[in-house]
Amino acid sequence: QKEVEQNSGPLSVPEGAIASLNCTYSDRVSQSFFWYRQYSGKSPELIMSIYSNGDKEDGRFTAQLNKASQYVSLLIRDSQPSDSATYLCAVSPGAGSYQLTFGKGTKLSVIP
Amino acid sequence: GAGVSQTPSNKVTEKGKYVELRCDPISGHTALYWYRQSLGQGPEFLIYFQGTGAADDSGLPNDRFFAVRPEGSVSTLKIQRTERGDSAVYLCASSWSSGTDTQYFGPGTRLTVL
Numbered sequence: 001q002k003e004v005e006q007n008s009g010p011l012s013v014p015e016g017a018i019a020s021l022n023c024t025y026s027d028r029v030s031q032s033f034f035w036y037r038q039y040s041g042k043s044p045e046l047i048m049s050i051y052s053n054g055d056k057e058d059g060r061f062t063a064q065l066n067k068a069s070q071y072v073s074l075l076i077r078d079s080q081p082s083d084s085a086t087y088l089c090a091v092s093p094g095a096g097s098y099q100l101t102f103g104k105g106t107k108l109s110v111i112p
Numbered sequence: 113g114a115g116v117s118q119t120p121s122n123k124v125t126e127k128g129k130y131v132e133l134r135c136d137p138i139s140g141h142t143a144l145y146w147y148r149q150s151l152g153q154g155p156e157f158l159i160y161f162q163g164t165g166a167a168d169d170s171g172l173p174n175d176r177f178f179a180v181r182p183e184g185s186v187s188t189l190k191i192q193r194t195e196r197g198d199s200a201v202y203l204c205a206s207s208w209s210s211g212t213d214t215q216y217f218g219p220g221t222r223l224t225v226l
Contacts, residue, residue, distance in 0.1 A: 004154070034214075036217075042219070043203055043217040043218060043219050043220050044155065044203070044217050045217070046214060046215075046216070049214060088154050088155075090154075098143065098145075098160065098207070098215075099145065099157040099160055099168060099170075099171065100145075100147075100155070100157060100215060101157065102147075102154030102155050102156070103154050104152065104153055104154050105154055
């Protein structure tokens with residue numbers, strides 16, 4: 001059974017700090033990895049996607065992927081109160097099968 | 113342009129009733145997905161359409177759930193003989209094609225079965 005594991009949190013960081021969110025997955029053939037942000041009562045919003053080992057940066061966000069360790073992470077630099085949300089890690093096998101398997105999400109709280 | 117839209121936004125029904133949930137994907141998107149999200153959980157895959165056909169329905173929990181997409185655009189998720197355990201937010205997502213992974217989610221339909 002495909003599983004995606006995340007620490008449910010809550011993770012509290014002070015404003016301006018770096019927030020580090022982690023995710024592990026069980027299916028070794030997974031090819032595509034995503035981080036979604038979900039505000040309370042809202043639908044998931046794509047933040048980052050990553051497909052190959054290493055780092056991918058977009059503004060204050062950096063996604064990191066290590067396929068050998070089956071590990072993906074999201075770093076948020078200069079955290080803002082508006083970053084307070086639940087962050088969902090999602091994994092897709094790709095190669096013709098594009099259903100996303102989600103983790104339960106990590107709730108992030110940025111304290112002003 | 114317009115995003116994914118879903119109707120109704122909220123649906124309250126009684127146990128045993130039949131419900132239909134509608135999804136209108138982003139214009140031009142050929143791939144459409146249904147997910148279900150229970151409180152405190154991540155979205156759970158239900159079914160995926162490529163065009164008019166269901167390419168993968170492995171996530172449908174049982175035969176009370178059925179989905180159609182007759183013209184390759186709007187999709188309807190149908191739930192027969194609803195049960196209290198069906199209560200959840202039903203999310204629809206679309207993407208350009210099966211070769212593009214980025215899925216854009218609609219606002220969801222909150223289904224409550226009394």
